Amino acid sequence: MSEYVTESITTLPDIKLIKSCEFGANDTVNSYMRRLCKVWLKNSNISPVEAGTYLRSMSIIKSVLDILSQGILSLEGVQKKLIDQDVTFRRLYLDGGDKVCSIVLENLLALITYSKRPLNNSEKLIPMLYLQVQLWQRELSGILRYFQKDPEFAWRHSLKKDEDRIALPMYFCRECGASGWLSRRLATDDSYCSDISTINKAFMDREKKMVLLNIESKNHEAVDEYVNENAINVTHHVSIKNLREMSESDSDTLRVRVCSRMTSTRNGNQRFTTVCPECNSDAICKIGGRTFTLSSVAISQVLSSDFDHAEEKDRKILVFTNSVQLIRQLSMKQELSDFFSVKSMQQYINSLDKPVNVAALQEGFKIYWKEKLSEDNVQHHKRDKAKEWISRKRRVNLCC
Incomplete structure (x- = not known):
């Protein structure tokens, strides 16, 4: 942690400037990010690489990473620990209250998503920090x-x-x-x-x-x-x-x-x-016509079909499960599942000339893509727990 993030910048912007950094009704992503870069990074036209370098020199970023290294927390939980552990943030809380502190955290997350760093001193850029966002929507059915x-x-x-x-x-x-x-x-x-x-x-x-x-x-x-x-x-x-x-x-x-x-x-x-x-x-x-269910089915079909023209390495991971309660576990604990990085499941289904059961679909699916893709593109994450769990529940997780 200390090698990646330093603490050369210990101050935070003025409270009035922080309050101006909320996403407004007339904002676009570009106008919002330019304002954040101007207030936080002193340059509205700063490049993603320069932004990443600047953020890694901020003590508040190090405090956030120290807190998140202890486990998964809610945004409110991160804010509470920052108030307890970071002197500068505690002073901001006493002067500006919860609202200003919430704006600071939202700003930092937005700047983290904007920032990049070169991969192994090459021209290829990767995120400065990987940020995972999960959107949970409850249907109004009923x-x-x-x-x-x-x-x-x-x-x-x-x-x-x-x-x-x-x-x-x-x-x-x-x-x-x-x-x-x-x-x-x-x-x-x-x-x-x-x-x-x-x-x-x-x-x-x-x-x-x-x-x-x-x-x-x-x-x-x-x-x-x-x-x-x-x-x-x-x-x-x-x-x-x-x-x-x-x-x-x-x-x-x-x-x-x-x-x-x-x-x-x-x-x-x-x-x-x-x-x-x-x-x-x-x-x-x-109201309550299962809109989210229908939209998720449509999105799943697009991701698992030839509509997704992205290269293999750039494709998103899609997890199919028969239990809503397992989605969160699957997103955090990959040891519960066998993940297969594939180009398209739809192509395999189209190649079938007769009906098959789930077990045959699973085995045939793996064999099909082992033959079609290179070894680098077919990744098997096999764990003893996953094998035992899958054999017990007879569930197939396919990732596209």
Whole structure:
């Protein structure tokens, strides 16, 4: 550590300058990095190599590396240890508080990602420090909104049987951001539907009796382009207890805007259209529609197919696992898995002329790429624990 990082620069920028280094609403990555380089490195046009040299002379960088060498910590954990162990950072905390300290850490991480160093005194540049970023996104599948004036949400699985409030699925417009409740009302019904499964199925099937509900206000009025002979655009007073249509004088009601528009199919049948009443764009979607699952499948397919034209050494690692809880372990403990650096799994699948089971897929996959790639490109990290674990769980991890 002492050979790589020195402590010749022990001061930090002025608090006012640090506060100016937040990523603003009108910032681009380039403008943000130029500002950071000017404040922290004294040169807005400093090269990545020069930036790396400068950072390695800062005592705050050495303190961060000393702390992270002890194990994995959250950003808050790093900040707390810096306050305890670094005198300069502690003084900054006393003068500027948590907010300024958070900005400092974000700035340092951004500068680390910008900085480079030559590899073995060659022209090839590599990161000054390798920084791993993990983005965890939770799907909103099962999210509901209570039918009431003030916004309040709940998970479907957390609803109690004796719940005295009604929670409905929600819609969202990808164009204008409008949102509200989803429901359905048949001609024979005396109230709007509150059964979640029925509403979800009706929305997916585009049943013509689907309706969009929203609190009545000027902002939620349907635009003129939305209203036609196939559209519903009315205002009703609806009971918050049973979703029945009530009169204005009744208590426990919510004044809602009810909208829906149908279109005719080739067979003459009518179907609900996902057109937004507030902007007339075909952009209505159900909140909690497993968007992240679908997007992860799409990204996985791109990485494991010929769409990725990167050289073998530049490809990303993609781990397939049958358990969400194992992803974090797999990213940190490679001894749990057999990793294979491959050019493309899709090519091997395309070469098969008959169905195969998982075991045959695994063995054939390794044999195929051993023949196709050089020894340097096929890396086997075999560990006794991995062998034992894979044989027990019968799980295959493939990395592309």
